[in-house]
Amino acid sequence: MQRPGRDIRVFLDANVIFSAAYSPEGWSAALFLFARRKRCRLISSRFALEEASRNLEQQRAPALKVFAKNLPWIRVVPEADASAIERV
Numbered sequence: 001m002q003r004p005g006r007d008i009r010v011f012l013d014a015n016v017i018f019s020a021a022y023s024p025e026g027w028s029a030a031l032f033l034f035a036r037r038k039r040c041r042l043i044s045s046r047f048a049l050e051e052a053s054r055n056l057e058q059q060r061a062p063a064l065k066v067f068a069k070n071l072p073w074i075r076v077v078p079e080a081d082a083s084a085i086e087r088v
Contacts, residue, residue, distance in 0.1 A: 007041075008039070008040040008041065009040065009041045009042075009043055010031060010040050010041070010042055010043070011043050011044060012031070012042055012043070012044040012048065012074065013044070013048050014047075014048040014049075014051035014052040014055070015052075016028045016031065017044060017048060017049065017052035017067070017070070017074070018051075018052040018055050018056060020032055020066070020067075020070055021052070021056055021060075021063040021064070021066040021067035021070060022056065022059075022060055022063050024066050032070050032073050035073045036073065041075060042073050042074045042075065043074065043075045043076075043077050044074050044075075044076060044077070045076065045077060045078075045079055046076055046079070047079060049071075049074070049076065052067065053067060
């Protein structure tokens with residue numbers, strides 16, 4: 001039987017990824033704890049990862065170690081094709 005939370009997918013934007021590395025005791029970092037406990041799956045885009053990495057490098061380079069430790073828990077998904085985005 002599959003665990004109930006395993007199908008919960010959480011998309012992480014650059015701010016959440018940055019915050020989890022910058023403040024490993026904060027709420028954003030808790031998402032990685034949930035992922036390690038198989039309560040959810042974390043997903044993000046290559047663009048968000050690059051932005052978080054660049055901002056950490058500029059603002060708090062020592063946090064890049066935590067960022068690297070968190071990377072295996074994030075599944076990278078492709079960006080949406082422009083034709084798939086609804087125009088409003």
